[in-house]
Amino acid sequence: MEILGIDVGGTGIKAAIVTVETGALSAEKQRIPTPRPATPEAIAKVVQKIVKHFNWKGPVGCGFPTPLKHGKCMSGGNLHDTWKDVDVADLFKNATGNEFTVVNDADAAGIAEINFGAGKGKKGVVMMITLGTGIGSAVFLDGKLLPNTEFGHLLNRHGDSFESYAADSARKREKLSQKKWGKRLHK
Numbered sequence: 001m002e003i004l005g006i007d008v009g010g011t012g013i014k015a016a017i018v019t020v021e022t023g024a025l026s027a028e029k030q031r032i033p034t035p036r037p038a039t040p041e042a043i044a045k046v047v048q049k050i051v052k053h054f055n056w057k058g059p060v061g062c063g064f065p066t067p068l069k070h071g072k073c074m075s076g077g078n079l080h081d082t083w084k085d086v087d088v089a090d091l092f093k094n095a096t097g098n099e100f101t102v103v104n105d106a107d108a109a110g111i112a113e114i115n116f117g118a119g120k121g122k123k124g125v126v127m128m129i130t131l132g133t134g135i136g137s138a139v140f141l142d143g144k145l146l147p148n149t150e151f152g153h154l155l156n157r158h159g160d161s162f163e164s165y166a167a168d169s170a171r172k173r174e175k176l177s178q179k180k181w182g183k184r185l186h187k
Contacts (some may be wrong), residue, residue, distance in 0.1 A: 010133025063108035110138025
């Protein structure tokens with residue numbers, strides 16, 4: 001079985017057709033820069049463009065860069081404040097006609113790692129950290145996801161989030177060397 005997978009990120013929206021049983025991509029990835037401002041309407045238009053690009057008629061799985069509760073955004077994350085309380089699956093379904101399953105993007109990456117990667121078959125606590133525009137996290141206990149952990153939102157000793165201090169966006173914004181960025185990540 002195949003599904004269209006879409007990863008909505010703070011700087012880019014990526015997509016490919018994925019074979020569910022193996023996690024292998026069965027089509028070349030497409031990437032479109034995240035529109036600015038990254039409002040629900042603007043992102044929905046890009047998602048619609050991606051679905052049309054692949055001529056996709058089936059279900060879509062989507063990783064989304066905010067904590068979600070019952071499919072609704074709990075914040076605007078690195079996108080836009082107007083995302084708070086938006087039901088992402090409904091928005092994208094209305095824009096495309098496709099059924100959507102939406103989960104936090106770091107949780108989606110962790111689910112893939114638990115099913116196909118280094119976390120496969122592991123007992124106990126397995127943690128994954130994602131680095132991009134933000135810092136995401138996925139935590140599993142005996143293979144079960146503890147959703148929306150968002151460790152990047154924890155505050156450092158200066159009262160700033162670790163995300164604003166050590167995400168790739170901070171590295172680019174402050175023009176940090178790899179060594180200095182690495183020290184921040186280590187903290």
